[in-house]
Amino acid sequence: MNKVVSGADEAIRDIEDGHTLMLGGFGMCGLPEKTILALVKKGVKDLTCISNNAGVDDFGIGLLLHRRQVKKMISSYVGENAEFERQLLSGELEVELIPQGTLATRCMAAGYGMPAIFTPAGIGTEVAEGKEVRNFNGKDYLMEMAFDADFAIVKAWKGDRLGNLVYRSTARNFNPVMAMAGKVTIAEVEELVEPGELDPDNIHTPGIYVHRIFKGENYEKRIEQRTVRKRNQL
Amino acid sequence: MLDKEGIAKRIAKEIKDGYYVNLGIGIPTLVANYIPDEVDVILQSENGLLGMGLFPFEGEEDPDTINAGKQTITRLPGSAVFDSALSFGMIRAKKVNLTILGAMEVSENGDIANWKIPGKMVKGMGGAMDLVASAENIIVAMQHVNKAGESKLLPNCTLPLTGVNCVKKIVTELAVLDVLPQGGFRLVERAPGVTVEEIKKATAGKLIIDGEVPEMVI
Numbered sequence: 001m002n003k004v005v006s007g008a009d010e011a012i013r014d015i016e017d018g019h020t021l022m023l024g025g026f027g028m029c030g031l032p033e034k035t036i037l038a039l040v041k042k043g044v045k046d047l048t049c050i051s052n053n054a055g056v057d058d059f060g061i062g063l064l065l066h067r068r069q070v071k072k073m074i075s076s077y078v079g080e081n082a083e084f085e086r087q088l089l090s091g092e093l094e095v096e097l098i099p100q101g102t103l104a105t106r107c108m109a110a111g112y113g114m115p116a117i118f119t120p121a122g123i124g125t126e127v128a129e130g131k132e133v134r135n136f137n138g139k140d141y142l143m144e145m146a147f148d149a150d151f152a153i154v155k156a157w158k159g160d161r162l163g164n165l166v167y168r169s170t171a172r173n174f175n176p177v178m179a180m181a182g183k184v185t186i187a188e189v190e191e192l193v194e195p196g197e198l199d200p201d202n203i204h205t206p207g208i209y210v211h212r213i214f215k216g217e218n219y220e221k222r223i224e225q226r227t228v229r230k231r232n233q234l
Numbered sequence: 235m236l237d238k239e240g241i242a243k244r245i246a247k248e249i250k251d252g253y254y255v256n257l258g259i260g261i262p263t264l265v266a267n268y269i270p271d272e273v274d275v276i277l278q279s280e281n282g283l284l285g286m287g288l289f290p291f292e293g294e295e296d297p298d299t300i301n302a303g304k305q306t307i308t309r310l311p312g313s314a315v316f317d318s319a320l321s322f323g324m325i326r327a328k329k330v331n332l333t334i335l336g337a338m339e340v341s342e343n344g345d346i347a348n349w350k351i352p353g354k355m356v357k358g359m360g361g362a363m364d365l366v367a368s369a370e371n372i373i374v375a376m377q378h379v380n381k382a383g384e385s386k387l388l389p390n391c392t393l394p395l396t397g398v399n400c401v402k403k404i405v406t407e408l409a410v411l412d413v414l415p416q417g418g419f420r421l422v423e424r425a426p427g428v429t430v431e432e433i434k435k436a437t438a439g440k441l442i443i444d445g446e447v448p449e450m451v452i
Binding site: 026027028029030052075076077078079080085088089095097098099100101102103104105107108119120121122123124125126127157168169170171172173174175176177204221222223224225226227228229230231 | 279280281282283288289290291292293294295296297298299300301302303304305306307309315316317318319321322323325326345349353354355356357358359360361362363364367368394395396397398399
């Protein structure tokens with residue numbers, strides 16, 4: 001079995017206008033930056049993007065927003081992205097804001113083969129409008145449906161050609177749950193290794209969930225908020 | 235009157251030994267700087283980390299290691315990394331003992347609004363809705379009045395809600411207040427140099443004063 005493709009362009013060969021994509025990453029951390037660049041280059045439009053954030057103006061999904069390739073964003077947080085906030089407030093972009101835990105768990109449900117979840121997040125708020133509420137043990141919960149995405153696009157640290165993936169530090173974030181949730185899952189990795197080189201006890205995403213994998217070159221890995229302390233500080 | 239650091243210092247006193255704590259963006263992040271050494275706590279960052287450490291030394295920033303505010307951070311010995319679904323799993327399952335977050339408005343029955351001003355500003359709720367819906371111990375860190383000088387402690391929130399009936403305690407530049415289960419802000423402490431009258435003036439919601447209100451010690 002070999003899931004390796006030559007690069008991002010081949011990985012996205014059948015992503016067309018109007019598709020629904022899940023994109024891993026938290027801010028710019030663990031972002032599938034190479035595949036996003038290929039989507040920008042290909043020019044596919046009317047995309048629905050499920051992603052916690054939308055990058056910044058000139059990086060990540062922000063690039064797709066700038067070129068008006070996105071019809072709808074499903075996210076939990078849009079702060080720090082002026083263009084996103086502008087398109088949202090002006091009504092140019094359809095946006096569904098949902099709680100971060102709901103976003104993650106709706107991905108998880110898809111990967112676990114469950115149609116819906118119940119969560120207390122959003123009860124009593126506008127997030128609950130039009131949704132079924134169920135009471136369990138005296139507390140109200142919202143029913144939230146599993147996501148149904150055509151493609152999941154994730155970034156991992158290491159992967160093998162069977163699609164087994166390992167993430168590094170907090171670049172893990174949404175990537176594992178999204179990898180499990182796509183009908184077709186594309187993984188870009190910093191290091192592509194042979195089967196057997198990854199420790200089976202420490203695989204974060206089993207290869208069964210991954211359909212295409214490629215090695216990205218020269219990761220930019222931007223930092224959104226560079227916070228440091230001086231050597232003489234505690 | 236307290237500055238932001240003062241608010242953070244006062245909130246740090248609410249953190250007990252053995253707690254797992256989630257700190258929101260803004261003033262809550264500063265609280266980490268004032269937790270006494272003898273108080274053993276583990277900080278949870280909802281992007282997927284238990285055991286968040288200080289900012290890295292200059293030159294040692296790791297783009298793969300950030301907190302929920304997208305700031306570069308370090309991981310302490312004994313830290314654990316996990317995905318976003320698991321992170322909110324532990325929040326929903328009430329494993330996190332204390333949640334500290336900012337707010338635009340809090341109502342006298344403990345409702346909180348902090349993610350949207352219709353037509354003007356939309357940040358998104360991020361993880362706040364999940365946190366306030368499940369956490370049993372929520373402290374809000376905020377300014378007592380907004381930039382227009384209007385009280386942020388109200389009879390009812392006017393902005394879209396983040397959660398209902400959930401805030402237990404508020405620390406502002408003027409005071410520490412408990413939100414009572416039956417409704418109302420009970421004045422617990424005054425900030426140094428602040429009078430009860432000043433707090434009354436800045437509080438639009440029902441303020442409950444039982445006898446002498448001590449000045450806070452920070």
